Amino acid sequence: xxxxxxxxxxxxxxxxxxxxxxxxxxxxxxxxxxxxxxxxxxxxxxxxxxxxxxxxxxxxxxxxxxxxxxxxxxxxxxxxxxxxxxxxxxxxxxxxxxxxxxxxxxxxxxxxxxxxxxxxxxxxxxxxxxxxxxxxxxxxxxxxxxxxxxxxxxxxxxxxxxxxxxxxxxxxxxxxxxxxxxxxxxxxxxxxxxxxxxxxxxxxxxxxxxxxxxxxxxxxxxxxxxxxxxxxxxxxxxxxxxxxxxxxxxxxxxxxxxxxxxxxxxxxxxxxxxxxxxxxxxxxxxxxxxxxxxxxxxxxxxxxxxxxxxxxxxxxxxxxxxxxxxxxxxxxxxxxxxxxxxxxxxxxxxxxxxxxxxxxxxxxxxxxxxxxxxxxxxxxxxxxxxxxxxxxxxxxxxxxxxxxxxxxxxxxxxxxxxxxxxxxxxxxxxxxxx
Numbered sequence: 001x002x003x004x005x006x007x008x009x010x011x012x013x014x015x016x017x018x019x020x021x022x023x024x025x026x027x028x029x030x031x032x033x034x035x036x037x038x039x040x041x042x043x044x045x046x047x048x049x050x051x052x053x054x055x056x057x058x059x060x061x062x063x064x065x066x067x068x069x070x071x072x073x074x075x076x077x078x079x080x081x082x083x084x085x086x087x088x089x090x091x092x093x094x095x096x097x098x099x100x101x102x103x104x105x106x107x108x109x110x111x112x113x114x115x116x117x118x119x120x121x122x123x124x125x126x127x128x129x130x131x132x133x134x135x136x137x138x139x140x141x142x143x144x145x146x147x148x149x150x151x152x153x154x155x156x157x158x159x160x161x162x163x164x165x166x167x168x169x170x171x172x173x174x175x176x177x178x179x180x181x182x183x184x185x186x187x188x189x190x191x192x193x194x195x196x197x198x199x200x201x202x203x204x205x206x207x208x209x210x211x212x213x214x215x216x217x218x219x220x221x222x223x224x225x226x227x228x229x230x231x232x233x234x235x236x237x238x239x240x241x242x243x244x245x246x247x248x249x250x251x252x253x254x255x256x257x258x259x260x261x262x263x264x265x266x267x268x269x270x271x272x273x274x275x276x277x278x279x280x281x282x283x284x285x286x287x288x289x290x291x292x293x294x295x296x297x298x299x300x301x302x303x304x305x306x307x308x309x310x311x312x313x314x315x316x317x318x319x320x321x322x323x324x325x326x327x328x329x330x331x332x333x334x335x336x337x338x339x340x341x342x343x344x345x346x347x348x349x350x351x352x353x354x355x356x357x358x359x360x361x362x363x364x365x366x367x368x369x370x371x372x373x374x375x376x377x378x379x380x381x382x383x384x385x386x387x388x389x390x391x392x393x394x395x396x397x398x399x400x401x402x403x404x405x406x407x408x409x410x411x412x413x414x415x416x417x418x419x420x421x422x423x424x425x426x427x428x429x430x431x432x433x434x
Contacts, residue, residue, distance in 0.1 A: 021046030024087065025346075026095030031357055038354045049090045049342045056121045056339065057083035063124040066307050086117065094346040096355055098362035111343055118339030122332050127310050129331055130317070133324075135305065137313040142302045146295055149174075153291045159280055176290040192272065196265040203262055206255045213249060217242040 019029065022039065024046040032039055060082040064075035093113065127134060156171030221239040250256065318325040337344070 018043045021050065024049045024091050026091055027354070028358070031361065032354060035353045035357065038352055041352065042354075045094060045342065045345055048345055049087065049094060052090055052339055052342055053083050053087035055125075055335070056086040056117075059121045059124045062128045063307065066124070066127070066305070066310065086121070089113075089117070090342045094342045096358050098355075098359040111340070111347065115336060115340050118336035119332070121339045122335030123311070124307075125335050126328060126331050127307070127314060130314060130324075130328065131310075133317055134310050134313045137317055138305055138309060141313070145302075146298060149298055150291060150295060153294060154287070157287050157290075159283060176287065176294075192265055192269055196262060196269060199258060199262050199265065203255065203258050206249075206253045206258070210246060210249060210255065213242065213246045217246055 018039070022029065022032070022042045025042045027042045032042065057079050061075055061079045064078050065071050068075060152171070152174045153176065156174040157176050217239065220242055314328065318328050
């Protein structure tokens, strides 16, 4: 390395921000030292990778806080994990690869991964930008849902008019439970009113007939006749007959009894009417209380706004407003491009001198490794042949020593046998001589 290049290297104890940023690109500092003019490019690329990770962390923070419904320390855990994951993944995507121009498949795969990640990261940011409109839309939906629920609860729980309540279609989950209803008294009231009306008609007819008879009695009884024997005035016999007729009519038609019954029925109608009014009021209060309880449960479910609910509301807003639709998609495309920027900058910037040097070093390393393998193979084969020769020589030597030892043993055995025979012959001769 030249003196100028050595002077450009930072001291080991000093923090070098540019070198840290280049670390995020996976570049080799030793190889970059040979093409120092490429350092600025990889420093800037490292800054882009870091910026993308920061945007991803902000996106995850928004997503986590919306999912939890509030800002919480727990949201930092997925935020940090997501930031490190995106940082490491982008570093892998932009790490220089040897022979990159020859491999279109990995390039397209990395671009596709970058675009997909960009779409995932962009959505929470888009929701944050249009949060006001989205929340207003969700509030309108929730208010409409509450109004519709209130209407269904009132429609499906009417004030009963009789003991038999007919079920309303489509009210399976909107029916409330009540302790008592005014239906039974309504039936009694309707029955008494019907009987009272019939009795009133009969009483009216009897009274009209009696009025006619009484009118005849009054007209006839105004006439007086002189009794010849006494010279006094008295009622006519017709007057007396008509009076008896009126008396008989009242007795046979029970007019006084019917009037007393009618009066009792009217009193009972007034009493039941008051009870029904009170019962209906209690029923309406109990129904209103049940409706409010159901609405309170529904409001409790609507307490937090979920991410899917926000996305649905955003799509509805975009579908009903072409200008907003274009704006939303422009923001989405912008964030997708920002998140895919490291890969686009790296692979659309063309092949650099560093890439060519990396390719040459990689190819050279492959060749050197292959030659080393072949040399190691030759050495191993030679060592194997030498070992085999040594083994064969050891076998031949062992075989020769074994044969020599066998011959010596055989000769020794022959000598011992010869000596024994000679001794036996000598012994036989001495015995013969004696």
